[in-house]
Amino acid sequence: MVVNAFQLSATKETFTIGLDFEHVAREEGFLFVAGVDEVGRGCLAGPVVAAACILDLSKPLPDGLDDSKKITAGKRAAIAEELKATAIAYSTGQVEAEEIDRINILEATKKAMLAAIEALSPAADYLLIDALQLKGTRLPQKAIIKGDSISVSIAAASIIAKTYRDALMCDYHNEFPQYGFDGHKGYGCASHFAALREHGPCRLHRLSFRGVLPDARQGDAETRSESLIGLFIKNT
Numbered sequence: 001m002v003v004n005a006f007q008l009s010a011t012k013e014t015f016t017i018g019l020d021f022e023h024v025a026r027e028e029g030f031l032f033v034a035g036v037d038e039v040g041r042g043c044l045a046g047p048v049v050a051a052a053c054i055l056d057l058s059k060p061l062p063d064g065l066d067d068s069k070k071i072t073a074g075k076r077a078a079i080a081e082e083l084k085a086t087a088i089a090y091s092t093g094q095v096e097a098e099e100i101d102r103i104n105i106l107e108a109t110k111k112a113m114l115a116a117i118e119a120l121s122p123a124a125d126y127l128l129i130d131a132l133q134l135k136g137t138r139l140p141q142k143a144i145i146k147g148d149s150i151s152v153s154i155a156a157a158s159i160i161a162k163t164y165r166d167a168l169m170c171d172y173h174n175e176f177p178q179y180g181f182d183g184h185k186g187y188g189c190a191s192h193f194a195a196l197r198e199h200g201p202c203r204l205h206r207l208s209f210r211g212v213l214p215d216a217r218q219g220d221a222e223t224r225s226e227s228l229i230g231l232f233i234k235n236t
Contacts, residue, residue, distance in 0.1 A: 017066050021142065021151045022057060025126045030140070032088065034124035035153025036117060038109050039068070039161040043186035044196075044212050045179065045204040046169050047094040048105065050112035051161035052120050052127075054088040055153050062086075066155055067148040068162040080163040083156050090156075091119035092164050101208040110134055116157075130154050176202050 025033045038050040055061070062082040064075055071079065084090060093115025095108040103111070114136045117124060127134070127141035128151050134141060147154040166185055173182035179195045179202065186192075186204070188211055196205075196212060205212050 017149060017152055017155055019057070019152055021128050021144065022055070022153055025128070025142075026057075028126075030126035032120075032122055032124045033126045033128060033153060034089075034117065034120060035128045035130075035147075035151055035155070035157040036113050036134075037130040037148050037154050037158040037161055038112060039158065039165050040186065041105055041109055042188075044188050044192060044206060044209050045097065045181065045186035045202070046165065046172065047096045048100060048108050048112050049092055049094045049161045049165040049168070050109065050116045051090065051092045051157040051164065052113070052116040052124065053083065053090040053153060053156040053160055054120065054122075054124060055083075055156055056086055056088045059086045061152055065152055065159070068155070068158040070149075071159070073166070076159050076163050080159050083160060087156070089120045089122055089124075090160055091116050091121075092161060093117075093119065094165075097204055097206045100206050104208075105206075110136065128153050130158070172204060176204065 022033050032054050034052045034054045036050065036052045038048055040046055040048045062079040064071065065079055068076055093112040095112045095115075099111075100108040110132065113129070113132070113134060117127065117134075117137060117139070124139060127137070127139050128147060129141055129143050130147035131143055131145055133143045144151055144154065148158040149155070169181045169185040173180070178199050180191050181204075184192050193211060201207060201212050207213055
């Protein structure tokens with residue numbers, strides 16, 4: 001059930017998803033309020049993906065809509081399909097590993113968000129963004145800490161971004177099965193680190209992220225071409 005408030009306990013913040021921020025924006029005269037969120041920011045491999053979503057608040061919201069991290073994969077997929085069928089507009093943007101290494105993950109995240117916003121049709125006139133302020137757009141906006149746990153629009157964007165990226169990483173698993181991308185989706189885990197030790201990185205890996213390259217070479221994104229020239233032959 002979606003409610004219109006969030007609660008704060010004395011000992012711990014407990015957030016409840018709601019429509020407060022959307023209603024405030026509507027009361028200020030904005031018609032196309034877009035939630036914006038990203039996924040894959042902490043991954044060792046694959047793109048960072050952002051989504052933007054303008055909900056049609058005249059239609060029922062999907063049951064169980066919440067922060068994508070709190071929902072099972074099956075439930076996320078079902079909610080994503082419902083959102084795509086009922087939203088006024090939704091879109092995604094992504095920045096690949098090579099560019100992440102070149103401009104850093106924060107700037108890459110912002111770039112992916114801007115790409116998603118610019119792809120919306122109709123265009124948004126107000127943005128609700130999870131945690132970040134975007135200086136690359138003139139649109140009025142509000143950065144909301146833990147926004148995907150508070151705003152239904154940001155939660156919707158988080159689910160669309162997550163399901164899109166998960167499917168993409170499963171496709172990449174077919175190309176690079178030795179890394180197990182279909183399981184961990186590019187995040188760091190014991191099996192992923194073991195695969196990196198055995199096979200080295202592939203073109204999807206972020207060479208500037210700790211744990212991808214041996215410590216002696218870690219953080220030197222300029223070595224990308226040098227590092228991968230032989231590995232492409234080995235891994236493809």
